Amino acid sequence: MITAKNIMKIYGAGETACTALNDVSLIIGDNDIIAITGQSGSGKSTLINVLSTLDTPTEGTVKYNKKDITKLSEAKRAEFRLKNYCVNAVCGDYADKCRCRFCLRGCVLGIHQEVLENCF
Structure with missing residues (x-):
């Protein structure tokens, strides 16, 4: 389960x-399939980056299975992604070249499945 609470992401000063993100909160269950559109x-890509630990929020928390992953170092975030996440961003599809589709999913038992199998 991924839980994001009061996420803010501000670039610059x-x-x-x-x-880019202002007070975003959401819960993604283990078997949920979600679409982020806009x-x-x-802020779609920013949200994906924050949820997947590719970036850190300016404020707020992100928890993965109740573990706060918000304050992990860059090295620990990379290790976490390797062990826990598959992050797939698929821009464009065969029917409509103007769309971007993103898939964020947890890997089950370390078994990676094809993006198209899980997202489309």
């Missing part, structure tokens, strides 16, 4: 600060 620039 002062007058040039850009808020306009260009709405």
Whole structure:
């Protein structure tokens, strides 16, 4: 299970600060399939990056099976992804080249399955 609570991601500082995520909270259950949709620039990729530990939030927490993974070092985040996550981003599909599809899923018992099998 992935639990995100009060996630904020701000790039830059002062007058040039850009808020990509503002107070985002969600729960993704072990067998849930979700879609993250929105306009260009709405924070979809930032949310995927934060949930998958590719980036860290400015504020808030992300928990994976009740373990807070928000404050892990870069090396520990990489180790965590290797052991726990498969993060798949598939931009475009055969029917519509203008869409981006993302799949974030936990690996079960370390067995990686094909992206298309799990996402489409």
